[in-house]
Every structure is written in C-alpha cells, then in structure tokens.
Amino acid sequence: MRVLVAGAGPAGLYLSYLLKKANPRCELRLVEQNPPDATFGFGVVFSEKALDFLLGDDPGTYDAITPQMEQWTDLTVVHRGTPVVIDGIGFSAIGRLKFLRLMQQRAASAGVVPEFRRRISADEVRGYDLVVAADGANSTVRGAADFGTTVTPLSNKFAWYGTTKMFPTLTQTFVENQHGHFNAHHYRHSPEMSTFVFECDAATWERAGFSRMDESATLAYAEKVFAPALGGHRLVSNKSVWRNFPNVRNTRWHAGNVVLIGDALRTAHFSIGSGTRLAMEDAIALVKALNEHPVPQALAAFEAARRPVVDKLTAAADASGNWYDRFPEHMKLAPREFAWSYIQRSGRIDPARLRKISPKFVDGQDN
Numbered sequence: 392m393r394v395l396v397a398g399a400g401p402a403g404l405y406l407s408y409l410l411k412k413a414n415p416r417c418e419l420r421l422v423e424q425n426p427p428d429a430t431f432g433f434g435v436v437f438s439e440k441a442l443d444f445l446l447g448d449d450p451g452t453y454d455a456i457t458p459q460m461e462q463w464t465d466l467t468v469v470h471r472g473t474p475v476v477i478d479g480i481g482f483s484a485i486g487r488l489k490f491l492r493l494m495q496q497r498a499a500s501a502g503v504v505p506e507f508r509r510r511i512s513a514d515e516v517r518g519y520d521l522v523v524a525a526d527g528a529n530s531t532v533r534g535a536a537d538f539g540t541t542v543t544p545l546s547n548k549f550a551w552y553g554t555t556k557m558f559p560t561l562t563q564t565f566v567e568n569q570h571g572h573f574n575a576h577h578y579r580h581s582p583e584m585s586t587f588v589f590e591c592d593a594a595t596w597e598r599a600g601f602s603r604m605d606e607s608a609t610l611a612y613a614e615k616v617f618a619p620a621l622g623g624h625r626l627v628s629n630k631s632v633w634r635n636f637p638n639v640r641n642t643r644w645h646a647g648n649v650v651l652i653g654d655a656l657r658t659a660h661f662s663i664g665s666g667t668r669l670a671m672e673d674a675i676a677l678v679k680a681l682n683e684h685p686v687p688q689a690l691a692a693f694e695a696a697r698r699p700v701v702d703k704l705t706a707a708a709d710a711s712g713n714w715y716d717r718f719p720e721h722m723k724l725a726p727r728e729f730a731w732s733y734i735q736r737s738g739r740i741d742p743a744r745l746r747k748i749s750p751k752f753v754d755g756q757d758n
C-alpha cells in the first residue's frame with residue numbers, strides 16, 4: 392500500500408506510527424512543512440484520564456509520555472480576585488514540543504522517516520492508495536475535493552504565552568479593567584514552565600487598542616492585567632500573535648483516496664482540552680479500519696465508528712467555546728455562582744454528576 396500522510400502534528404505522527412507498526416511493508420511518506428523542532432504554543436492539557444485511552448492497545452506510547460506530564464486533580468476559577476477550587480476535575484499537561492519529539496521517536500521506532508521542510512499541495516494526492524490529510528485546521532490537502540468544509544471563527548481573541556510561574560492547578564483567571572474583560576487559562580506543563588493563554592472579547596480588544604500595539608506592548612499589557620496571578624514572573628512569547636479560534640467542520644470525512652483526520656477534520660475549542668486526544672483517537676480508529684478493510688470500505692468504516700463520539704465531543708466543545716465568547720456577561724455573577732456556570736458550560740456535567748466528582752465544591756468547601 393502506498394500512503395501519503397500530510398502533516399507531522401499529533402494526528403499525522405501517531406497515524407504513521409500505528410500504520411507502519413501494523414504494516415511494516417507499507418510504503419509510507421510523512422511530509423511536514425516545518426523543521427522538526429518548530430511548533431506553536433507552549434503546553435497542551437489532556438482532560439480527565441489523560442492518555443488512559445492508550446493503555447489497552449498501546450502501553451508503549453503511554454509509558455513514553457505519561458511520566459513526562461504534569462498532573463493535578465483540582466481546577467481553580469479566580470473571579471474578582473477570589474479563588475474557587477473545584478475538586479476532582481483532573482487534567483494532565485505536557486509541552487507541545489516535548490510531546491511532538493516523543494511522538495517523533497515513537498514514529499522512528501516503527502521505521503517512519505518524516506520528510507521535513509516540504510509543503511504538500513492539494514494536487515499531489517494522485518498516485519497513492521491513500522492520502523491522509525493530517526495538516527491541521529488550515530489544511531491544504533482538503534482542497535483536493537469538496538469535503539463540505541466550513542470554518543467559523545469564534546469572536547474572542549486570544550494569544551498563547553508561557554511563563555516561569557508555576558501554578559498549583561489548572562487555573563482560569565478572570566479580570567475586569569477600564570477597557571473590559573480578560574481571561575487567562577494557565578497551567579504548568581513542565582517543572583520549569585507554564586502555559587498562559589490570554590483571551591478577551593472583541594469589544595475589549597478594540598477598546599484596549601491592541602490593533603495598534605506590537606507584540607511587546609501587548610505582552611506588557613497582559614502582564615499588567617494579570618500581575619497578581621503572575622506574582623512578579625514575566626510572560627514569554629513564541630509567535631504569540633492574536634488569533635480567533637476557528638471552528639472547523641466537514642460534512643464529508645473522505646473523498647476518493649483522501650481522508651481527513653485531526654484538526655483538518657474538526658477542531659474542538661481548547662477550553663475542553665481534547666483536540667490532541669481527538670487527533671490521536673482518529674489515528675487509532677483509521678488504522679483499525681485499514682487493518683480490517685480495503686481502502687474505500689475502510690474510510691467508510693472509520694467514519695461510521697468515529698462520527699458518534701466526535702459529534703458528542705464537538706457539541707461539548709461548541710458549548711464551551713460559546714460560553715467563553717460570552718464570558719463578560721457571566722462575570723456579573725458572584726465568584727461561586729460564576730464557578731458553577733463555568734463548570735456546567737459544556738453541558739456534560741449536571742448537578743448530580745458534579746456532586747459525585749466534586750463533593751467539596753458542591754458542599755461549599757472550595758477555598
């Protein structure tokens with residue numbers, strides 16, 4: 392089988408590893424536009440049981456990554472300077488670059504040799520039995536056919552920073568100043584570094600004058616807004632430009648010999664910490680289908696198996712993304728009510744379930 396995988400992010404690397412491991416004779420090209428150590432962002436979080444989904448079928452990858460992760464069991468919501476701890480909402484985190492390096496090593500162990508610094512175009516898909524578009528939210532390969540793609544940006548603006556401040560739990564800090572409303576998602580992703588996603592609504596962004604500020608002025612502004620949370624530590628930038636989160640959806644998951652996986656198939660708002668896991672689970676499901684069926688049927692089987700899970704998660708991600716798009720409104724609530732609104736935002740946790748997961752929070756023992 393001749394396979395082209397476009398993009399060596401989490402989806403493309405893991406797909407290549409699994410496919411080559413299961414079919415050593417498969418002729419697989421993994422092509423990445425960037426050099427091996429170039430990436431955006433700082434850390435990524437994994438919600439709930441982190442990489443437990445790998446334990447059954449791929450304990451080797453689980454063992455390679457899990458010891459490198461920061462883990463914690465509670466989440467903190469800070470509003471009007473008051474921290475409210477929600478117990479039992481666990482997350483794990485790892486630096487994105489470290490994660491990609493580990494995945495590159497896993498792929499190399501199966502004999503995958505990625506071709507870096509080469510960009511695939513949509514007209515290169517001929518001549519392969521299978522082309523996997525794992526080239527992210529702005530996928531080029533999607534241009535090879537009509538996948539019924541829609542890209543809908545959320546209205547909030549965000550910029551992705553790091554900091555040397557170590558936070559005890561994943562923390563959501565909300566702040567109001569003379570220009571409007573700000574939020575930071577912050578968590579440590581290594582023993583030395585934390586991730587700090589700085590976010591505000593569109594009206595605040597205009598009033599603060601960010602369109603006229605360069606990167607260092609923006610960083611200084613963010614440091615000022617979040618000075619109490621940063622406790623004297625600086626923010627660190629890495630291509631930390633303002634972005635709007637794109638909600639990518641495709642009505643068709645495959646066309647001819649091309650199949651979409653990961654963010655090329657659909658994005659899930661980062662506030663639910665599931666995009667990377669979804670990308671890896673796509674890879675698992677696609678390789679399983681390819682091991683059981685010839686290509687055309689495998690692509691249909693992949694979609695049939697995966698669509699219900701993905702639809703459920705994207706619905707939760709959409710609800711969460713929409714809650715963030717209206718967070719200034721929610722900030723009218725007092726800190727504890729605000730924390731309740733926050734934790735119920737994706738529609739996945741009702742009061743009965745929350746009582747089981749977070750008894751201390753529900754009983755009011757939250758700081």
Ligand SMILES: Cc1cc2nc3c(=O)[nH]c(=O)nc-3n(C[C@H](O)[C@H](O)[C@H](O)COP(=O)(O)OP(=O)(O)OC[C@H]3O[C@@H](n4cnc5c(N)ncnc54)[C@H](O)[C@@H]3O)c2cc1C
Nearest residue numbers: 398400401402424435436510511526527653654661666667
């Ligand atoms: C601010 C922010 C925070 C996030 N936080 C989290 C988080 O905490 N937890 C989480 O799980 N997820 C998070 N995500 C989402 C997560 O980053 C993605 O879901 C995940 O990276 C998807 O993996 P992927 O391999 O599909 O795509 P990507 O990671 O985007 O990888 C695609 C790769 O394809 C390459 N590429 C693109 N076009 C071409 C081409 N034409 N030819 C060759 N190569 C190409 C790119 O260079 C890239 O390396 C966050 C996203 C954002 C924006």
